[in-house]
Amino acid sequence: MIQGEKIELRARIEADIPLLHAELYEDVLVRSRGDTRPWRPVAAGPHSPFAVAEPNDDVAIFTVVERTVGEVAGEAVLWGIDVHNRTGHLGLALRPSFRGRGLGADVVRVLCEYGFAVRGLHRLGIETLADNTAMRGAALRVGFTHEGTLRRSAWVYGEFLDEVIFGLLAAEWKAGQS
DSSP: OOESSSSSEEEGGGGGHHHHHHHHOOHHHHHHOOOOSSSOOEEEETTTTTTTOOOBBEEEEEEEEEEETTTTEEEEEEEEETTTTTTEEEEEOOOOGGGGSHHHHHHHHHHHHHIIIISSSEEEEEEEETTTTTHHHHHHTOOEEEEEEEEEEETTTTTTEEEEEEEEEEEHHHHHHH
């Protein structure tokens, strides 16, 4: 487990699956905005995208727990880990009742700590839809740099939307921790 100010990240357990699946997968529009793969009907069982997976060097999957109440707030992922180039990507999804509380920036901070301090990565990236003001704000508050916009690159529920790319280097992270 790794802790931030407002949240902690812990390993996913079987008891998390029904809740995460119901609130973060069954809303087709929300899921379509947060995943590059098309939504399809999947039961909250072994094939759920939230199912507990075997440990893998390419991805680290966490359950986000809000510290004050000890309740599951969502999921966080360090994905696309490239051990040769020492890079990775961050992603998160919060349950609707936990959005707008500043938890996202804390999740991003803790994922950075994990990626840089624990995994020894050199660069972390965030890719999000251009209209995702919460994730854009969280990235900027933590110190990420807006590196560009991919115009009309994401097919989301019947239309193409812009994506924005953010990056943060380990040296920038360390300088910001001082």
